[in-house]
Amino acid sequence: METLSLVVVIGAALFFTYTNGFHDSANAIATSISTRALTPRVAVGMAACLNLAGAFLGQEVAETVSEGLIDAPxxxxxMIILFAALVGAIVWNLVSWYLGLPSSSSxxxxxxxxxxxxxxxxxVYWDGVLTKxxxxxxxxxxxGLIVGYLLMVAILWTFRRANPHRAQRGFRMxxxxxxxxxxxxxxxxxxxxxxxxxxxxxxxxxxxxxxGGIPVWVKITCAGVLSLGTYVGGWRIMRTLGRRIIELDPPRGFAAETTAASVLYAASYIFHAPVSTxxxxxxxxxxxxxxxxxSAVRWxxxxNIVLGWFITMPAAAGVAAVSYVLVHFAFA
Incomplete structure (x- = not known):
């Protein structure tokens, strides 16, 4: 029974990873597609490959998730607790994807x-939940908001005398x-x-x-499934990020992506904190x-996006709690 439970939970975890991939693929490439720096298929192919590579660059965030949030018996x-948790996350991912809402899979x-x-x-390790x-x-x-603004101000000042067409072409590259x-x-x-x-x-x-660390097969499997999900591409959410918030040009797309990537690396390597891409x-x-x-930003x-951020955790927690009760009742 325990072996079957383990297989089911790992299967649910991998399905969550797949939904995470297509739900969050917009995070990496929506700005590049909207500014026409990359074609959609080239962008998702690149994102899928680099998602795969990025998964092998560390394990501190995984240790925080596995040891610092809850103590499952x-x-x-x-196994029922983990399965119910994954059901809650998967359901919210699918609902927010359908609505085109860029919410956090994390x-x-x-x-x-x-x-x-x-x-x-x-x-529940509430200290860990609070701090991590x-x-x-x-x-x-x-x-991200402040640094993105400041970086773009610096770009505008640095290239204030540049030829606009050449600058746009350079930032697109x-x-x-x-x-x-x-x-x-x-x-x-x-x-x-x-x-x-x-x-x-x-x-x-x-x-x-x-x-005891993360087995190599776990790294390879999770990275591969995330990469596959990314390659599918979450086009609904890409439209929201790439065009509905603001019509981006290449310099602003570059500033946003550079800012976001810097925050992700700092959170991973310095603070070991799982943050939302x-x-x-x-x-x-x-x-x-x-x-x-x-006024250029459609506030x-x-x-609505920020409201979705605040709803995400309670909504997923509620679905997970109901799932736990149903599964526990079914197998009690």
Missing amino acids: TGDEG HALFGGLVGAALAGTST VILPMFLSPVI AQTVSAAGMALGHGLQDAQKTMGVVVMALVIADVEEEG THVITAAIMGSGATRRL QVAK
């Missing part, structure tokens, strides 16, 4: 973990690099989150020891776009 009870997963753990009366999830959820978009950096950062962050859940499942099933890139787009004029669209 061993055996089938722990916070859907964290909300699912907390909701399922509370429903199963398991321990809640604070970064608020700080990372603020940092530079966006290839900044989009690649963003895609690499997305793989670094988001693949590790699923790795953390799979490691939790292996520890609960007594297949791996806690603190969606929050960071959306805020950076708003910041760089606001340099044109404040009503931005308000």
Whole structure:
């Protein structure tokens, strides 16, 4: 029974990773596509490859997810909690994708973990949730907004005397690099989150020891599935990020992508914090776009997106809690 439970949970984790890939592919490439720096298929192909590569650049975020948020019990009870958490995250990913809402797959997963753990009366490490999830959820978009604005101001000042057509062409080429950096950062962050859940499942099933690192097969599998999901492409959300918030030009697209990628790397390597790529890139787009004029940003669209950010964790937690009750009742 435990072996079957382990297989089911790992399967659910990989399906979540797949939805994460197509849900969040817009984060890395929507700006480059909207400014015509890259064609859509070239962009998703590049993002898929770099998502795959980024997943192997570290494991600190995975350790935070697997050890720092909840304490699931061993055996089938722990498996039910993980399965319910993943169901909550998957349902929210699919709903927000259908609505074209760039919400956070990461916070859907964290909300699912907390909701399922509370429903199963398991321990939630609230200090870890506060410092590793809640604070970064608020700080990372603020940092992305401010840095995106300041970087774009610096670009405008530096190239104030440049030929406009040559500058646009140069930044369109530079966006290839900044989009690649963003895609690499997305793989670094988001693949590790699923790795953390799979490691939790292996520890609960007594297949791996806690603190024993991430098996190579887990890295390869999670990275590959995320990459596959990214290649499918979340076109609904790309339209929201690329055009509905603001009509981006290549310099502003470059500023937004460079800002977001920098925040992702800093969060991964310095703070070991799992941050939302969606929050960071959306805020950076708003910041760089606001340099044109404040009214250039469609703040009503931005308000709806931010509202979705606040709903994500409670919504995923609620679905996870209901899923836990249903599964526990079915197999009790």
